[in-house]
Amino acid sequence: MNSYTERLSWAMNELPQAQGRPAVGQTELARAVNVKPQSIQYLCDARNQAKGSRQTAAIARYLGVSADWLATGAGAPLGAQPAQNGMPNVAAVPPRPLAVWDNEDELDPDVYVFIPRLDVKAACGSDGKVMWEIDQEGQRNAFRRRWAERLGIRPDNSATIVAEGDSMEPRICDGDSLVVDYKQTTIQDGKIYALSWQGEFFVKRLYKEPGGVVVLHSDNEAKYPARRLLPEHLAELEIIGRVVAVSGGV
Incomplete structure (x- = not known):
């Protein structure tokens, strides 16, 4: 996950699903951090090559990830155990419901x-x-x-x-x-x-x-x-x- 958009997409979709939670939609995230939906839509579109957002800290807090990781890719996504074998440190995916x-x-x-x-x-x-x-x-x-x-x-x-x-x-x-x-x-x-x-x-x-x-x-x-x-x-x-x-x- 080399880009801000890739990290954001992972935190909105793969992470919550791996933890047994619903994915986070763009409109939900926009309301949670008090920005217009178009702002989140812009960040999620890889074609825009977004480098970050002034709301990164709030976005990271709502999604439950490290703000430093979301902004730069440095460190572990969850701010705890380091990644192993190139995989983010997330809980094992639960059985399909x-x-x-x-x-x-x-x-x-x-x-x-x-x-x-x-x-x-x-x-x-x-x-x-x-x-x-x-x-x-x-x-x-x-x-x-x-x-x-x-x-x-x-x-x-x-x-x-x-x-x-x-x-x-x-x-x-x-x-x-x-x-x-x-x-x-x-x-x-x-x-x-x-x-x-x-x-x-x-x-x-x-x-x-x-x-x-x-x-x-x-x-x-x-x-x-x-x-x-x-x-x-x-x-x-x-x-x-x-x-x-x-x-x-x-």
Whole structure:
């Protein structure tokens, strides 16, 4: 990792995933260190050959890495044990939380929790609302219990769905498995939700603005501009649930 951008990308993506945590998105990091999302986007784009940032100390603190390492590449990423065999000093990658099986009886319920799928159907009828239901009959996904408990996942209130498209990249990629808590329908500023609006299904980060305005924000905002829903249009908005976990490939 010879460049600032490479080190920043590693600290935002590979490090948290190696520690069993979700990757950190550009918008999340920008809000955490009080800069515009475009500033973080600039630092993350290798074509800009960024040499650093005045916010490096704050960025490093939020990401849990050494500020000196992030700024210069000197020392260990976590500011503790030196790297060994050319590899950063990170904790061993935990087992993947998602398991595949032929029959639930093959898995130990003390080790795994089982979560059904969220079935979303296209809008029909005059109200233009997306139809959704929890598939209680089909095969469920199994997640390691310790992983689910660490993330606060409540299996009895949750369902899984596969993400489609690139509007939430880099935080959520096409094909990622999402865990949705369908009991959490009250908007918390900056959290990601599965939702229906005007007969379409979306996964978006939501923000509240004065006057009752709700903003549907895409992390890939350069390609997908935010949508501001005025109070008179909120009747067309249905919050299905909050996305509480993401599981994907590398």
